[in-house]
Amino acid sequence: MRHLLNTLYVMTQGAYLHLEGETLAVEIERQKRLQVPLHHLGSVVIFGDIMVSPAALHRCADDGRGVVLLDRRGRFKARLEGPLSGNILLRQAQHRVAATQALELARAFVAGKLRNARQIVLRGARDSGNELDREALRQIVRLLAGHIRRLSSVATLDEVRGIEGDGARVYFSAMLHLVRADAREVFPFERRTRRPPLNRFNALISFIYTLLVHDCRTAVEGVGLDSQLGFLHAVRPGRPALALDLMEEFRPMVDRLALTLINRGQLAEKDFEVRPGGAVYLSDPGRKTVLTAYQQRKQEEINHALLQQPVPVGLLPHVQARLLARVLRGDVEGYLPFLIR
Structure with a gap:
């Protein structure tokens, strides 16, 4: 390890x-x-x-x-970064699979994301003390389950991306019900907004996603893969498409970190700045709070069902990148995303 x-x-x-x-x-x-x-x-x-x-x-x-x-x-x-490292044969295999089997891998990345998103919402429904919130969350759980079932029958990448996009919309509709009732005025959430984020919740998750994509890019490049050649995300110059693919299954985990920071009162209105035009960003003290919590979370251990052993959260992207490399080399059949229990 x-x-x-x-x-x-x-x-x-x-x-x-x-x-x-x-x-x-x-x-x-x-x-x-x-x-x-x-x-x-x-x-x-x-x-x-x-x-x-x-x-x-x-x-x-x-x-x-x-x-x-x-x-x-x-x-x-x-x-x-230094000179490109890794096995050229592995990167050749990555290019071959991208040309012939991208659909299967894209489906796996999205299935992992939606399955983990469903677990976050399901846990919120169990823990909620408000019946209206609980019923709304249960309905979102049912909708996400339907999206997951539909993935098995899709025939094109565009269909996979469509399910991912609509599933994300459904999932994010749960955030208002997952935020503590007395914090909803400070952390309202109607929809995902980026470049720039337009409210505090969006500012928070955008910042954490930036940290996550860095960790995922480090993981895929660390095992010798080309971070710019993805399967789900379209290839664009300078875009770490494979890192974005890998981070999909981990997005709900960092969303849960964001909810924890809000619901425990570790972040408040004073930790954000509103810029001219409505853009919202974390303040310096707010970023320090998030970075400290993010680093602490990476040190925690979680059981990996496939490896049957505890793994530090910070190593999960590296573990999954290694599993992906084995799939690309043909050592194992089918990529299994990391699933929250």
Whole structure:
């Protein structure tokens, strides 16, 4: 099993990252605030105007340690990585399967997403103390079950994408009923909005999805796959389509993290900023709260039904990327997404 390495998130504007021996040091206003051994780090994510020494960038590239640049609001800007690694034969197999068997894999990714979404809603229905909310959630559970059944009979990628899109719409209609009643005024949710997010709930999940796609891209590239060649998501220049494919089954898991932060009162109105034009983003303190919870969640262990052993949540994308690679090589038949119990 691969060792779960940490991700260093640097958010303080004007900070400076540089090498000190076998460590990465973070200075703020010429004072050292943090020093982390390099062998503990799997990647570095920096937000906004933060400087990184050339030596630190070179060392990260040499070690295969990704450095991701986001703007202050968490939107992706760039990624530094070293030479492409992995088995060329595996990537050739990936291209062959994309040309001949994309439908089967796309169906599996969407089935995993919808099945996990249904579990989140089902759990919410069981835990709800409000009969109206409970009945609304039960109806959404039934609708999602119907979408899952329809997947087995689709004949084209467009049909799979159509079911995924409509299933996501149905699933997101549950969010209002899953948010604690006294938090719904602060965290209203009518529909998914992006680029920019138009309310606090959308701002929260958009930020967490950015973290998730980074982890999934690291996972698929870590096993030698081409992150830009997907099966469900259409190929576009610069788009990590395979990472987006893989993250579908994990979206409901991070949605649950977002709901937990809201329902436990760890995030409030003060943790968000409204920009001119109606765009909403997490504030710096809000992002720190989310990053801390996200990292803690990645350390927790969860039982993997296929492996029959506990796996740290942060390693699940890597495990699933390895299973996908085995399918592409022809070692096993059919991709099995990770399913929430």
